[in-house]
Amino acid sequence: xxxxxxxCVLLALMLSGCATTDVRLKLPSTGLPTPIPGGNQRxxxxxxxxxxxxxxxxxxxxxxxxxxxxxxxxxxxxxxxxWITDALAAELMASGFTVLxxxxxARDTAVTIEGALLKLFAEPVLGPWLTTIETDLSVRLVATxxxxxxTERTFFVKGGRESIVWTDKCFNESxxxxxxxxxxxxxxxxxxxxxxxxxxx
Amino acid sequence: xxxVIRLALGLLVALGLAGCSVRSVVVPPEQLPALNDSKWTVExxxx
Numbered sequence: 001x002x003x004x005x006x007x008c009v010l011l012a013l014m015l016s017g018c019a020t021t022d023v024r025l026k027l028p029s030t031g032l033p034t035p036i037p038g039g040n041q042r043x044x045x046x047x048x049x050x051x052x053x054x055x056x057x058x059x060x061x062x063x064x065x066x067x068x069x070x071x072x073x074x075x076x077x078x079x080x081x082x083w084i085t086d087a088l089a090a091e092l093m094a095s096g097f098t099v100l101x102x103x104x105x106a107r108d109t110a111v112t113i114e115g116a117l118l119k120l121f122a123e124p125v126l127g128p129w130l131t132t133i134e135t136d137l138s139v140r141l142v143a144t145x146x147x148x149x150x151t152e153r154t155f156f157v158k159g160g161r162e163s164i165v166w167t168d169k170c171f172n173e174s175x176x177x178x179x180x181x182x183x184x185x186x187x188x189x190x191x192x193x194x195x196x197x198x199x200x201x
Numbered sequence: 202x203x204x205v206i207r208l209a210l211g212l213l214v215a216l217g218l219a220g221c222s223v224r225s226v227v228v229p230p231e232q233l234p235a236l237n238d239s240k241w242t243v244e245x246x247x248x
Contacts, residue, residue, distance in 0.1 A: 062226070121226050134227045138236065147247035156236035158227070185237075193241055200247065 023074040023168050025060050025122065027083040028176045031091045032183055038191045039096025042201025043110035046089050047102050049082040050115035050139070061122030061135070061171070068126050074171060081117045084139060084182075088115070091183045092190065097201075108146050111200050113190070115141045118154070122174055124166045133166050133174040135159040137182045143193055145200050153189055157181040 061074030076083075089099045100106050119138035124131045138156040143149065159178025163170045194201055228236065 123225065123227055125225065125227065136227045143241070145247050148245050149247040150244040151241040152244070153238045153241045154236070155238070156228075156233060158230060158233060189241065196241075197247060 020065075020071050021063075022072045023061070023063050023122075023171050025074055025076045025175055026172050027076060027078050027080060028087075028172075028179050030176075031087060031094060032180060032187075035091065035094035035096075036184065036187050036191065037096055038194075039092065039098075040201075041096060041098050042194055043098045043100060043106050044092055044190070044201070045100045045102055045104075045106050045110050045112040046085065046092070047112065047114040048089070049079070049085045050117050052079075052081040053116040053118045053140070054080075054120060060120055063166075064124045064126070066126070068124075074122050076120070080120045084117050084120075084137075085115065087179065087183060088186055091187050095187055095191065097190070107201075109200050110145070111149070111194070111197075112144050113141055114144075115139055119156070120175075122159075122171050130162045130164060131166055133161045133163065133170045135171075135174040135178040137175075137178045139182065139186065141186065141189070143190075145197075147200070149197065149200065151193065155182060155185050155189070157185060 058075075059073060060076040060080065062070045063072035063074060065071045093099050100110070102112075117139055119136050122133060122135040125134050136156070136158055138154065140152060140154045142152040144151075157178050159174045159176065159181065161170045161174035161177065
């Protein structure tokens with residue numbers, strides 16, 4: 001054979017699963033398929049955008065080879081903190097809340113919600129037969145009111161997409177599933193808070 | 202053993218060892234309940 005190294009290079013490329021190119025995560029623009037009702041036009045002032053409290057704000061995950069070696073980087077196409085703030089605002093409005101910005105005038109009873117994106121990280125988790133693209137998402141919400149309420153809650157969800165190969169599409173689907181779960185949990189929590197304090201909003 | 206096969210085996214072992222030492226950033230699913238608050242932590246009630 002003229003090129004004895006050629007089979008080794010081909011083998012290495014096969015084993016790497018062609019996972020050597022960076023992934024660009026598309027942050028989903030759609031909310032829950034069916035909004036959770038109950039907002040009843042009560043007012044929420046949402047401070048935009050949420051703080052970005054991630055350990056490495058420039059990174060949204062890692063791509064790995066079939067051996068679990070990190071081979072490339074996962075980037076977010078847009079600003080994730082701004083994206084999750086907008087997604088929550090849209091979902092709260094879909095639930096029937098009146099969502100205002102900090103600059104708009106609100107009733108004295110309105111609840112102000114601030115938040116921080118604590119984690120958005122996607123990576124392949126290798127199994128014996130299938131690989132799952134797991135996406136961790138975490139947000140902390142702090143709700144306050146002029147009448148003295150101060151309460152906070154941290155949400156942590158995981159999106160998953162099983163596949164034999166892990167393409168950009170798999171990463172995006174994993175993030176989309178995690179996002180749906182996170183939005184549902186946050187909206188349900190806000191509804192629960194407003195139910196607990198009927199005088200607010 | 203042919204040098205090509207030896208090289209390929211060496212490459213496999215190296216990749217395998219590297220794979221074993223790679224850390225994960227995502228948390229195991231069983232840790233999720235501990236990281237997820239089940240209710241709001243109220244620091245002060247409205248007057």
